[in-house]
Amino acid sequence: MQSKLLENKTALITGGTRGIGYAIAGTFLREGARVAILGTSADKAIAAAMKLAQEASVSIDQVTGFGVDVKDTTAVANTIESVVALFGGKLDILVNNAGITRDNLVMRLDEQEWDAVIDTNLKGVFNCIRSAIRPMIRARSGRIINISSVVGLIGNPGQANYAAAKAGVLGLTKTIARELASRNILVNAIAPGFVDTDMTAVLDEEYRQKLTEQIPLKRIASPQEIAEVALFLAGPGASYLTGQCISVDGGMHM
Numbered sequence: 001m002q003s004k005l006l007e008n009k010t011a012l013i014t015g016g017t018r019g020i021g022y023a024i025a026g027t028f029l030r031e032g033a034r035v036a037i038l039g040t041s042a043d044k045a046i047a048a049a050m051k052l053a054q055e056a057s058v059s060i061d062q063v064t065g066f067g068v069d070v071k072d073t074t075a076v077a078n079t080i081e082s083v084v085a086l087f088g089g090k091l092d093i094l095v096n097n098a099g100i101t102r103d104n105l106v107m108r109l110d111e112q113e114w115d116a117v118i119d120t121n122l123k124g125v126f127n128c129i130r131s132a133i134r135p136m137i138r139a140r141s142g143r144i145i146n147i148s149s150v151v152g153l154i155g156n157p158g159q160a161n162y163a164a165a166k167a168g169v170l171g172l173t174k175t176i177a178r179e180l181a182s183r184n185i186l187v188n189a190i191a192p193g194f195v196d197t198d199m200t201a202v203l204d205e206e207y208r209q210k211l212t213e214q215i216p217l218k219r220i221a222s223p224q225e226i227a228e229v230a231l232f233l234a235g236p237g238a239s240y241l242t243g244q245c246i247s248v249d250g251g252m253h254m
């Protein structure tokens with residue numbers, strides 16, 4: 001039998017209840033990892049974990065769901081401590097995927113919309129990294145994968161808060177990659193283009209069509225197409241790769 005890419009690895013995936021994070025969790029489970037997913041509510045996260053176990057045909061012990069708001073520094077620290085304890089004191093892979101949008105043109109963008117997106121999409125990443133690196137530093141090994149966006153690379157009208165947060169994630173990725181390289185902790189980002197999830201389901205049909213025309217591959221990505229790149233970054237094939245951002249956007253940003 002062919003060996004699995006993430007056998008004996010443990011992974012924590014934020015925003016694993018739906019969309020891209022859910023696809024990453026399923027992919028990691030099928031490749032043998034033990035997985036913890038975080039979402040905003042414990043009930044939803046536990047339900048998603050049970051569904052993931054069933055779909056990946058793995059034991060229910062292989063995947064656990066936790067409810068925590070990534071904005072909440074103390075709650076994140078406590079939750080990650082529980083996850084690491086559950087995993088026997090180690091954490092091999094962290095995927096920072098939880099994210100939201102609150103779109104508005106800058107003229108109309110209010111402080112709550114700005115803060116909500118920066119706090120979730122940027123500070124949330126910092127909160128998770130700060131707690132997750134402790135066991136990685138102890139083990140002298142780890143992978144961190146941050147989900148940025150094509151919007152963080154090229155901007156997008158109506159998404160100043162989101163673009164700023166996602167560009168911030170890239171700066172954070174490169175800095176942490178430099179800080180932790182000597183401990184063999186590899187830190188990379190993925191910048192997806194437009195992906196078929198609840199986040200993009202709110203876009204009206206006309207806008208979706210216009211958008212699709214601008215994508216060289218002329219279609220929106222499936223969450224699985226992002227998950228495959230996350231698997232590569234988490235796996236043995238990416239052992240000499242750190243501080244990079246991989247665009248998975250059908251050619252939008254070249």
Ligand SMILES: NC(=O)c1ccc[n+]([C@@H]2O[C@H](COP(=O)([O-])OP(=O)(O)OC[C@H]3O[C@@H](n4cnc5c(N)ncnc54)[C@H](OP(=O)(O)O)[C@@H]3O)[C@@H](O)[C@H]2O)c1
Pocket residue numbers: 014015016017018019020021038039040041044068069070071096097098099100120147148149150191192193194195196197198199200
């Ligand atoms: N979809 C796209 O086109 C696209 C493109 C580029 C980048 N991205 C990025 O990819 C990531 C995933 O996007 P998606 O499309 O899969 O989104 P989604 O379907 O809307 O799912 C978002 C996930 O994040 C979780 N989440 C949101 N706020 C949270 C918080 N404060 N604390 C903890 N968890 C929180 C949600 O948990 P609940 O289920 O509990 O709400 C959910 O699991 C995001 O960072 C997004 O910015 C998406």
